[in-house]
Amino acid sequence: MSGSPALLPSGTPDGDVASEGPGAAVRWRVVDPAGTTRTRVGGIGDPGTLLLAGPPAGAGGDALDVHLRTWGRLPPGDGAGVRALLRASGLDGRGGGGFPLARKVETARFAGGRPVVVVNAGESEPASRKDRALCAERPHLVLDGAALLAAALGADEVVLHLHRAPGTPAPVLERAIAERGRRGLPDPRWRRTAGPDRYVSGEASAVASFVDGGEARPRFTTVPLAVEGPSGRPTVVSNAETVAHLAVLARIGPDAWASSGVPSSPGPRLVTVTGATARPGRVLELTGAATVGEVLLADGNPAPPAAVLVGGFAGTWVREDEAWQTPFTRDALRCVDATPGCGLLGVLPHGACGLAETARIVRYLAGESAGQCGSCVAGLPRLADACDALAAGTLRRRGLRRMASLGEAVLGSGACGHPDGVIRLIRSTVAVFEDDVAGHVAGHRCRGSDHPPVFGVPAPVLPVGRDDTREWT
Amino acid sequence: MSVEIRIDPILCRGHAICALFFSDGVDLDQWGFGRVATATAGSPRDVRRARRAAAACPNGAFVVREREPNPGAPPS
Numbered sequence: 001m002s003g004s005p006a007l008l009p010s011g012t013p014d015g016d017v018a019s020e021g022p023g024a025a026v027r028w029r030v031v032d033p034a035g036t037t038r039t040r041v042g043g044i045g046d047p048g049t050l051l052l053a054g055p056p057a058g059a060g061g062d063a064l065d066v067h068l069r070t071w072g073r074l075p076p077g078d079g080a081g082v083r084a085l086l087r088a089s090g091l092d093g094r095g096g097g098g099f100p101l102a103r104k105v106e107t108a109r110f111a112g113g114r115p116v117v118v119v120n121a122g123e124s125e126p127a128s129r130k131d132r133a134l135c136a137e138r139p140h141l142v143l144d145g146a147a148l149l150a151a152a153l154g155a156d157e158v159v160l161h162l163h164r165a166p167g168t169p170a171p172v173l174e175r176a177i178a179e180r181g182r183r184g185l186p187d188p189r190w191r192r193t194a195g196p197d198r199y200v201s202g203e204a205s206a207v208a209s210f211v212d213g214g215e216a217r218p219r220f221t222t223v224p225l226a227v228e229g230p231s232g233r234p235t236v237v238s239n240a241e242t243v244a245h246l247a248v249l250a251r252i253g254p255d256a257w258a259s260s261g262v263p264s265s266p267g268p269r270l271v272t273v274t275g276a277t278a279r280p281g282r283v284l285e286l287t288g289a290a291t292v293g294e295v296l297l298a299d300g301n302p303a304p305p306a307a308v309l310v311g312g313f314a315g316t317w318v319r320e321d322e323a324w325q326t327p328f329t330r331d332a333l334r335c336v337d338a339t340p341g342c343g344l345l346g347v348l349p350h351g352a353c354g355l356a357e358t359a360r361i362v363r364y365l366a367g368e369s370a371g372q373c374g375s376c377v378a379g380l381p382r383l384a385d386a387c388d389a390l391a392a393g394t395l396r397r398r399g400l401r402r403m404a405s406l407g408e409a410v411l412g413s414g415a416c417g418h419p420d421g422v423i424r425l426i427r428s429t430v431a432v433f434e435d436d437v438a439g440h441v442a443g444h445r446c447r448g449s450d451h452p453p454v455f456g457v458p459a460p461v462l463p464v465g466r467d468d469t470r471e472w473t
Numbered sequence: 474m475s476v477e478i479r480i481d482p483i484l485c486r487g488h489a490i491c492a493l494f495f496s497d498g499v500d501l502d503q504w505g506f507g508r509v510a511t512a513t514a515g516s517p518r519d520v521r522r523a524r525r526a527a528a529a530c531p532n533g534a535f536v537v538r539e540r541e542p543n544p545g546a547p548p549s
Contacts, residue, residue: 220481222536373482374506409502415482 039288041298044137049285050248050260050268051241057137057172064179067140071251073185074144082152082250083109089254090266091246094130095120095239096312096342097204098330101246105152107226108234116233117155117188118211119146121173121240122163122195124202125312125342126364126458130270131240133283135169138244139176143187145243148250150188153236157189159211161237165197196472199368203416204237205230206370215472217370218416241270241343262289264331269343271328273299275309275454276349286328293324295345307348307432311341313361313457314421316428317354337428346455353448354433355440358425359384359391360457365422367461370472375419379410383422387429390437393445400430400441475515477538478523480507484534491526491535498523513540 040048044056054070057063077085086102093099108115121142123131135142146158162168170192177190193211195201201216204225210216212230219230229235245267249257258266268287274280278300286295292308308323309315316338318326326332333339348354366380386403389395395403407423414420430437436446461470478498480491487505498514499507514523514537527535 220483222479222538374485374487374502374504375482378504378506406503413482413502413506413508 039290039294041284041286041290041295043282043284043298044133046285048287050252050257050287051134051138051141051244051270052283052285054138063172063176064140064183067138071141071144071247074148074247074250077151077250079151079154082148082246085148085250085254086152086246089245089249089258091242091249092265092330093239094241094245094270094340094343095202095204096125098339101149101238101242104224104226104236104238105149107224108153108236111227111234113233115153115155116159116208116211116229116231116235117146117150117153117157118159118161118207118235118237119149119240119243120161120202120204120207120237121169122161122202122207123240123342124163124197124199125344126199127272127274127281127313127346127456128342128344129272129281130283130343132167132169134241134244134270136172139169139172140180141244141247142240143173143176143180143190144247144250145245147185147187148246149236149238149243155188157191159191159193161193161195161207161211163197163201164194168194170194196470198370198472199365200370200416200418201472203418205416207237208235210473217372217472218418220415260287262327262329262331265329265340269328269340271295271343271345273345273347274456275347276305276352277301277347280456289327289329289332291325291327292318292345295328296324296347301347305347306350306352307354309344309346309348309357309455310336310338312344312421313455314365314418314425315339315341315344315346316424317348317358317432318428319432337431348454351448352451352454353391353436353446354429355387355436355446356391356449356451357454357457358429359387360453361455362387362422362426364457364460365418365425369418370416373414373419375410375413379406379419380422382406383410383426387426390440391449393440393443393449396441400437404430475513475540476520476523477513477540478509478511479536479538480509481534481536482506484532486532486534488531490529490531494526494529495519495522499526507535 042049044052091101121131121135150158162170195210195216203218205219206216208225208229225235261267268285271284273282304320304324307317307319310318318336322336363384366384369376410419411423485506489505491507492499492501498511500510514520523537527537
């Protein structure tokens with residue numbers, strides 16, 4: 001499992017990785033000879049990283065040269081070989097849902113017809129930076145991975161989807177595509193789309209709708225997108241980090257790649273740290289069963305914070321003692337009712353109020369609804385009001401009970417998971433900040449109420465009703 | 474023969490007419506938006522009621538479809 005640098009599955013043409021990428025697989029191998037995975041947390045170019053391995057991208061210059069020196073060319077292979085790699089690796093989606101990419105691909109192939117392949121690099125989660133960092137620093141890994149995904153699906157075109165927002169990696173990807181064209185790499189046709197910069201516009205069915213010429217709003221679907229998307233064709237939407245992993249595991253082999261994670265969460269994983277940490281917005285790569293504490297230590301937090309928001313703004317709070325020692329893996333996080341989500345770790349410092357932070361996030365998320373389903377239109381503004389009142393210390397026991405039943409009415413009733421994410425956040429808030437909630441409903445605002453805002457939550461759009469006049473195209 | 478029942482939450486405007494025709498099969502939330510209590514209807518009486526509810530919905534949000542065996546799943 002650990003001895004050979006490149007372990008391509010049988011049936012996959014052996015690309016002789018070592019000769020094409022001089023020592024690449026050996027240099028970045030993360031499994032020691034005994035077969036035990038080292039636990040590592042690293043930033044761009046740090047030893048032990050895979051996705052972030054190699055020198056930081058300089059301004060300008062030919063990134064493709066650096067990329068090929070580090071990784072070599074993609075081993076030649078056909079669609080069946082890539083699908084075998086996907087199955088053997090167990091690669092899970094890194095956009096938030098965690099759905100195995102191999103199953104999406106098999107579903108689309110079973111459905112038949114010419115599939116639509118979309119790589120979502122829009123990263124609509126406001127505090128997340130991992131996809132932006134990856135596209136800016138390692139654009140050719142993302143493009144290699146996208147080309148492999150297209151091959152797995154027999155598609156000749158890939159849609160690269162971004163948001164219309166300042167600071168997107170669009171220019172970097174554009175340069176990288178031009179470099180590859182000049183070098184004659186066997187790429188699919190690249191189509192670029194740029195959608196509205198809204199939270200729900202990053203949801204898979206919203207992305208699929210937008211790239212088909214429709215609105216970037218979630219759709220009500222009764223069959224998976226991979227069976228039939230808005231265009232009527234099977235549609236595979238995959239996150240930018242997910243496909244970049246595919247580019248790595250095609251070179252070092254699925255076993256070596258998977259063993260740099262743990263069996264329940266194969267492969268390494270990118271996270272973004274935000275909130276009260278040394279460098280909010282910093283992107284780190286996790287290897288092995290690195291704990292949340294190890295990640296926070298790596299970003300200069302010597303002791304457990306008050307609590308950590310795990311998985312995204314619509315994620316879950318985990319209390320200090322639990323968070324610090326919990327490995328950032330799917331199985332371990334499940335034990336504290338969290339999921340890796342989009343890889344966000346939000347640090348709440350001692351002395352800040354988790355209820356106040358939650359209230360700001362819920363208000364923002366309520367305004368980011370697409371305004372389509374009753375649960376969001378009627379439910380979320382009321383939940384945001386309740387969270388504001390709870391943070392301000394004006395909500396009483398009865399109001400808290402009303403908030404809980406409102407949450408139950410909203411849960412699972414939308415076309416997409418947006419309202420459910422808000423409910424999940426509120427439920428974990430009430431559970432984790434139990435003592436603060438008791439104090440607030442008794443009318444005692446906690447000491448943290450005057451603490452300056454911790455998370456960079458964008459200003460909320462006012463909750464809109466059915467007469468939504470915002471542009472969605 | 475059984476049918477599959479779905480309420481499209483995007484099209485639903487909370488008229489709650491479906492609940493008049495098919496009260497056993499639909500739950501209403503506090504605003505009158507419907508949720509299907511049972512995703513399938515098997516008995517001829519329920520199928521009849523579900524079809525009536527679908528025909529009565531002013532927004533076409535109440536959808537009744539013939540059940541296909543395991544649609545879209547790849548062979549395992």
